[in-house]
Amino acid sequence: MSDELNELYQQVILDHSKSPRNFRRIDPADRTARGHNPLCGDQLTLFLQTEGDVIRDIAFQGDGCAISRASASLLTEALKGRRQSEVRALFDRVHRLVTTGGGATEDLGKLAVFAGVHRFPARVKCALLAWHAALAAVEGQTQPVSTETPAD
Amino acid sequence: MIASVDYHESTWNTVPHRFEAGTPDIAGAIGLAAAMDYLEALGRDRIFAHDQALAAYAYERLGELKGIRLFGPRVGRAGLVSFLLADVHAHDLVTVADQFGVALRGGHHCNQPLMKKLGVSSTARASFYFYNTRAEVDRFLDVMREVQRFFGVA
Numbered sequence: 001m002s003d004e005l006n007e008l009y010q011q012v013i014l015d016h017s018k019s020p021r022n023f024r025r026i027d028p029a030d031r032t033a034r035g036h037n038p039l040c041g042d043q044l045t046l047f048l049q050t051e052g053d054v055i056r057d058i059a060f061q062g063d064g065c066a067i068s069r070a071s072a073s074l075l076t077e078a079l080k081g082r083r084q085s086e087v088r089a090l091f092d093r094v095h096r097l098v099t100t101g102g103g104a105t106e107d108l109g110k111l112a113v114f115a116g117v118h119r120f121p122a123r124v125k126c127a128l129l130a131w132h133a134a135l136a137a138v139e140g141q142t143q144p145v146s147t148e149t150p151a152d
Numbered sequence: 153m154i155a156s157v158d159y160h161e162s163t164w165n166t167v168p169h170r171f172e173a174g175t176p177d178i179a180g181a182i183g184l185a186a187a188m189d190y191l192e193a194l195g196r197d198r199i200f201a202h203d204q205a206l207a208a209y210a211y212e213r214l215g216e217l218k219g220i221r222l223f224g225p226r227v228g229r230a231g232l233v234s235f236l237l238a239d240v241h242a243h244d245l246v247t248v249a250d251q252f253g254v255a256l257r258g259g260h261h262c263n264q265p266l267m268k269k270l271g272v273s274s275t276a277r278a279s280f281y282f283y284n285t286r287a288e289v290d291r292f293l294d295v296m297r298e299v300q301r302f303f304g305v306a
Contacts, residue, residue, distance in 0.1 A: 002251045004251065005247075005248060005251045005302070008247070009244075009248075009302070014303070014304075039259065040243055040258075040259050040260070040274060041259065041260045041264070041267065041273040041274050042273070063273050064241070064273075065241035065242075065243040065244050066241055066244045066303075067243075067244070120247060122247070123243070123247060126243065
């Protein structure tokens with residue numbers, strides 16, 4: 001068994017993909033966003049309940065691989081109770097982590113388990129799908145977000 | 153290709169030459185001819201029979217796996233097999249298989265309408281050619297068992 005594989009599919013990721021947290025609808029939600037990875041067919045919808053700037057509740061539904069499900073599940077845990085205005089900065093740090101394996105991880109909590117993704121370039125989009133959707137949700141984007149931009 | 157070029161106008165060559173820009177792909181054409189000679193020497197009938205035999209063997213062996221879902225008919229298929237393992241997403245399957253040296257395609261195969269009809273978001277697909285062997289199909293099966301062990305679904 002390769003170490004890289006064990007680093008990619010850490011126990012936390014396997015656990016969250018098998019039993020995703022906050023895997024439900026919030027109806028009605030204050031904000032929703034849909035994310036789609038057209039290359040692999042993964043799709044998810046994020047639901048947010050907000051109070052001012054604060055994300056009071058957050059949940060998701062959708063279909064995807066272990067990495068994308070675990071990422072969405074861990075994202076809901078990470079963002080519950082956070083301020084919407086903090087999401088962009090957190091997105092940037094997660095983006096850096098999964099694309100380079102670098103950056104400070106001490107205060108990222110469980111999100112640090114995604115450090116192994118950068119060794120698998122094909123799986124970076126799986127890990128970022130939920131984060132793209134979260135950004136779209138808090139920035140009020142109404143179009144579904146895609147991991148592929150038209151320019152690709 | 154043009155017939156003549158001036159400061160303010162050009163005259164295009166006649167059809168079909170006008171549609172051919174620059175130097176033709178001479179090296180590519182020679183390479184293609186060599187590849188065709190190579191395949192003809194092997195025998196296209198023999199290649200087809202070999203691919204089919206490997207696909208049929210893989211189809212049969214995959215049937216041994218717990219939670220397997222095989223797509224398409226058992227006989228009369230091209231040299232490939234599409235499948236899914238219960239509780240393992242195709243992309244996770246191919247990533248792990250890759251680490252064991254088995255290259256598979258995972259995804260919707262640019263065919264979302266068929267995926268929709270089959271009620272799946274993606275499948276894994278093994279394809280075979282004349283350079284593959286039965287021993288490699290056996291190895292592929294061993295690796296599928298490793299995948300199931302890895303994801304705890306064996």
